[in-house]
Amino acid sequence: MLVKVAVGIVLRNDFVFLALRKAGQHQGGMWEFPGGKCEPSESAEAALVRELEEECGILVKACSFFKVISHDYGDNKVELCFYKVTEFDGEPMGKEGQEVRWVAISDLLKYQFPDANLQIVNELVSSSK
Numbered sequence: 010m011l012v013k014v015a016v017g018i019v020l021r022n023d024f025v026f027l028a029l030r031k032a033g034q035h036q037g038g039m040w041e042f043p044g045g046k047c048e049p050s051e052s053a054e055a056a057l058v059r060e061l062e063e064e065c066g067i068l069v070k071a072c073s074f075f076k077v078i079s080h081d082y083g084d085n086k087v088e089l090c091f092y093k094v095t096e097f098d099g100e101p102m103g104k105e106g107q108e109v110r111w112v113a114i115s116d117l118l119k120y121q122f123p124d125a126n127l128q129i130v131n132e133l134v135s136s137s138k
C-alpha cells in the first residue's frame with residue numbers, strides 16, 4: 010500500500026529543524042523532517058499544518074511546495090510531499106517526547122536520514138554553498 014506523507018523542512022536563517030524517529034517507529038533511529046501521514050481525503054498541505062502542530066507545536070504561516078519523492082522500503086511504500094516552511098508561530102519543540110534539534114544546513118550530511126530523504130538532503134546542502 011502506498012502511504013502519502015506530508016513533510017516540513019522548517020527553516021530559520023541557515024538552520025533546519027530535525028527530529029529523531031523513535032526506536033519503535035518505521036525508520037526508527039533516523040533523523041527526519043517532521044511530518045506524517047495524510048488522512049483519507051486530506052490535502053498534503055492540510056496534513057502538513059496538522060502534523061507540525063501535533064509533533065512540534067507550531068502553526069505554519071507560510072510554506073512552499075518543494076518536491077515529491079516516492080520510495081519503496083520493501084515493507085512500506087511512501088510518497089513524501091516535501092514543503093519548505095518559512096514562517097510559523099511558536100517555537101518548535103518535540104511535543105511527542107522526540108529528540109529535536111536545529112541543524113545548520115551545511116551540517117546535514119552528518120545526520121542519518123531514511124533513504125527516501127537522501128536526494129532532498131543533498132539538494133539542500135548543495136544550495137547552501
Ligand SMILES: Nc1nc2c([nH]c(=O)n2[C@H]2C[C@H](O)[C@@H](COP(=O)(O)OP(=O)(O)OP(=O)(O)O)O2)c(=O)[nH]1
Pocket residue numbers: 014015016034035036040041042043044045046047060085087089123124125126
Ligand atoms: N515525517 C517524516 N517521515 C518520513 C521522512 N522520510 C521518510 O522516509 N519518512 C517515512 C517514514 C514513515 O514510513 C512515513 C511517515 O510516517 P510517520 O511515522 O511520520 O507518520 P505519522 O506522523 O502520521 O505517525 P503515526 O501516527 O502513523 O504514528 O514516511 C521524513 O523526513 N519525515
Ligand SMILES: [Mg+2]
Pocket residue numbers: 043044045046064
Ligand atoms: Mg510523523
